[in-house]
Amino acid sequence: MRFLNITKRYGDNQVFDHFNLEVPPSTILSVVGPSGEGKTTLLQMAAGLLSPDEGFIEKEEGEQGGISYLFQEPRLLPASTVYENVELALRSSYKERNEREERTLHYLDLVGLQESLPLYPHQLSGGMRQRVAIARAFAHQCNLMLLDEPFQSLDIKLKYALVHAFIRLWEENPKTTLFVTHDPKEAILLGDAVCCLGDPKQPLLYQKIHIPRKARNIGDASLLALEADLVETLVRS
Numbered sequence: 092m093r094f095l096n097i098t099k100r101y102g103d104n105q106v107f108d109h110f111n112l113e114v115p116p117s118t119i120l121s122v123v124g125p126s127g128e129g130k131t132t133l134l135q136m137a138a139g140l141l142s143p144d145e146g147f148i149e150k151e152e153g154e155q156g157g158i159s160y161l162f163q164e165p166r167l168l169p170a171s172t173v174y175e176n177v178e179l180a181l182r183s184s185y186k187e188r189n190e191r192e193e194r195t196l197h198y199l200d201l202v203g204l205q206e207s208l209p210l211y212p213h214q215l216s217g218g219m220r221q222r223v224a225i226a227r228a229f230a231h232q233c234n235l236m237l238l239d240e241p242f243q244s245l246d247i248k249l250k251y252a253l254v255h256a257f258i259r260l261w262e263e264n265p266k267t268t269l270f271v272t273h274d275p276k277e278a279i280l281l282g283d284a285v286c287c288l289g290d291p292k293q294p295l296l297y298q299k300i301h302i303p304r305k306a307r308n309i310g311d312a313s314l315l316a317l318e319a320d321l322v323e324t325l326v327r328s
């Protein structure tokens with residue numbers, strides 16, 4: 092997916108000014124940036140919910156069609172169980188009940204919820220609800236994933252458990268993904284590249300990460316150096 096020469100204004104507020112950015116197919120681009128610098132605007136344009144004033148968004152053939160969203164709040168169906176919340180997302184793509192059941196159990200297993208199938212959202216902790224939302228995002232037939240701070244407001248242990256659950260599911264079937272976060276560590280653990288917004292004309296920082304996702308350890312020297320660069324860019328912006 093490419094953002095080509097994008098200009099976007101809200102009244103006098105110019106958020107993007109002939110801005111270019113590329114997310115190679117089947118990769119994750121982590122987007123960080125100070126508040127109000129256009130992260131959500133970028134996601135909304137990628138989703139087609141908002142049009143740029145100038146420029147356009149080019150999507151590869153495999154990126155057209157369904158989009159899976161993952162938000163900070165899980166947005167589950169309150170009257171449906173854990174199992175049903177995920178199974179419902181599979182109905183349009185799997186007509187066979189047995190196949191749907193197998194897929195549902197697979198996704199819920201990968202996020203560690205195999206024991207919680209009959210529970211309703213109000214019976215779950217915040218972290219468990221977000222696990223269901225992650226499983227559902229992967230169950231939904233999609234060609235593009237848009238993540239808007241899905242791991243925010245979780246304690247640090249839970250946050251990394253969910254980041255790893257996300258990676259396990261994503262690696263099974265990689266989709267072009269835009270991942271918005273305020274947390275440089277999350278950005279570095281998940282992204283094939285990280286970029287920092289903060290200048291309407293161009294990213295303040297864009298850095299590819301060559302270490303395979305599964306081999307990343309947040310204590311590695313090169314990742315710590317990148318994190319320091321990101322933090323410095325964010326603080327200076």
Ligand SMILES: Nc1ncnc2c1ncn2[C@@H]1O[C@H](COP(=O)(O)OP(=O)(O)OP(=O)(O)O)[C@@H](O)[C@H]1O
Pocket residue numbers: 101104106124125126127128129130131132133
């Ligand atoms: N519908 C709107 N009408 C007017 N201004 C808007 C609208 N949506 C966003 N903006 C403005 O555009 C700028 C970018 O907003 P956006 O929500 O994209 O930023 P963000 O980086 O996602 O912020 P945050 O990190 O706080 O979520 C902000 O100055 C915001 O006030």
